[in-house]
Amino acid sequence: MVVDKKTLVELFTRTLKLRLFEEKVWELFGENLVPGTLHLYLGQEAVAAGITAAMKKTDWVQSTHRGHGHVIAKGADMNAALAELLGKATGSCKGKGGSMHITQFDAGVLGATGVVASGLPIAVGAALSCQMRGTKDVVACFFGDGASNNGTFGESLNMSAIWKLPVIWVVENNLYAMGTPITMTCPSGDIADRAQGYCIPSKVIDGNNAVEVYEAAVEAVERARQGEGPTLIECKTYRMRGHSRFDPAKYRPQEEADYWLSPEKDAVIVIQNIAFENGALTEKDAEKIRKKLQKEIDSAAEYAIKSEYPKPEDALEDVYAEVF
């Protein structure tokens, strides 16, 4: 596939946006403005950028506990997203969800979930709904290598295959389930091997290369839209930081970390260089895009900081459609 220049710029912009967003979140966290815990998407940006660039606005994504990247990549409003992370009333979930439930339905996000692997069956239902309603929309379900060891993985892949559902299973294999390495949880090291047992086509790709992700996604989305059923894409990637807020990730071997955290593997640098090499972008263009994104993100942070916290008694609202 030849990815055109416009798409390369789009992939660069999306990848960079997720990077700058997460860097801002980390900064706000350092200022003690983000309550609770954080699972940053830093390092994995090319996955969400590449997958969502192949999707339409009306398509759906199912997110995870490491969900900021999925939501922003799908086009969520950054003001509402950052306000949510800060627990403000103007947050997309009115401050009731926070980092692990960051969600914007109107951007096509079905939800982010604090329970690892619980998103897969929900993606099955959403894809079934697209199929039964004849919308031609598709669902991309993100999950990690850790989630692949939960029962819902098998239950959901199987259902998607027997019903030929329009779903793309996106494994973000960042090599660690919290602190447990993939070598201890998966005999072959490749989650994609498991798809064969469910008759689902799969491939392993470099998840830090937005173009590779995009190309795989275009093919999978097309298959799904044509009614040919699910595809599994395993994106090999790596967390730039630890699992959650204070994890320094010292359990990762130095050699491995050096490889993955080198400029050659950095998701932003990779797509930037591809764009440069293909004449899609000049350094000046790249800088202009970066400045524009940074301005938007700074302004979103300002909005979030200035926003009010919810009233304490708002905790009683939104349990049911009506009060009884």
Added chain:
Amino acid sequence: MVEITYREALRQGLREEMLRDESVFIMGEDVGLNWGGAFKATKGLAEEFGEHRVRDTPISENAIAGAAVGAAITGLRPVAEIMFGDLISLAMDQVCNQAAKMRYMFGGQTSVPLVLRSVFGGGKNLASHHSQSLEAWFMHTPGLKVAVPAFAYDVKGLIKTAIRDPDPVMFFEHKLVYDKKEEVPEEDYTIPFGEAKIRREGADVTVWGTFFMLHKALEVSEELAKEGISVEVIDPRTLVPLDKKTLIDSVKKTGRLVLVTEETKTGATTAEVAAIVQEEAFDWLDAPIQRVNAPDTPVPFSPPLEQFFIPDNKRISDAIRTIV
């Protein structure tokens, strides 16, 4: 009006809703052509509506519940069946962490209009994994509504309300009431949630109970009437929302309360109801509230053991006599 069974009334309700609204569909293990549901509640519906709307699933309870969630948040109205209530344990994450919490943790961005049907209760020597009464688990989970129809007229009206409700409804049936007959209108009607029904008016003591225990309590009431003891029997019909007013008004009238369910005693719905009554009607009580439940053991298999486990008419009448 014709007398029909509870099973037939339930099927009528499901059928009428499927005719009324094409977004309603049924999914579950063996609900379709070959079986029509383990208790035959969906028999004939796959023939009429097709296998896509009465959908047999693999034995994947968590994915069944999760797929119902995904379908519900994207425009369909799924009625998922879990063959035995005991097996909802396999779907607890989707029911209690997702369906119940989505409206809340996403700040009201979505409704989850699903119905999850299942069946509780002993009396058929099906032992520890097919006989439990676990409704308290769901009454304890904010975000879920819980319907407990025990009579044919109610099951039809309540299933229709459940399907039209914007919130997730746990719709529980009982194995021994499927063959109970009652006059049921052939036309469309709904029964509002949160409205108890006084099954029998009385002056000396109030009996509040659910499912098959209501049928037993009514038999006991007939017997006691011959001795001049006047029993009022209240059927809550839904546990969430719970009609406190009808119960409290009755207790204010009789001054005495006996609570009867087939659940194991500790932490049962009866414990919650007893607490409510002592909070809201303490001054009207003339005697301690009596609880009639199963002992705190798993449900045993052998007929004499199971008969000992399930409250019988004598235990109900003894409890009444203790305080009258």
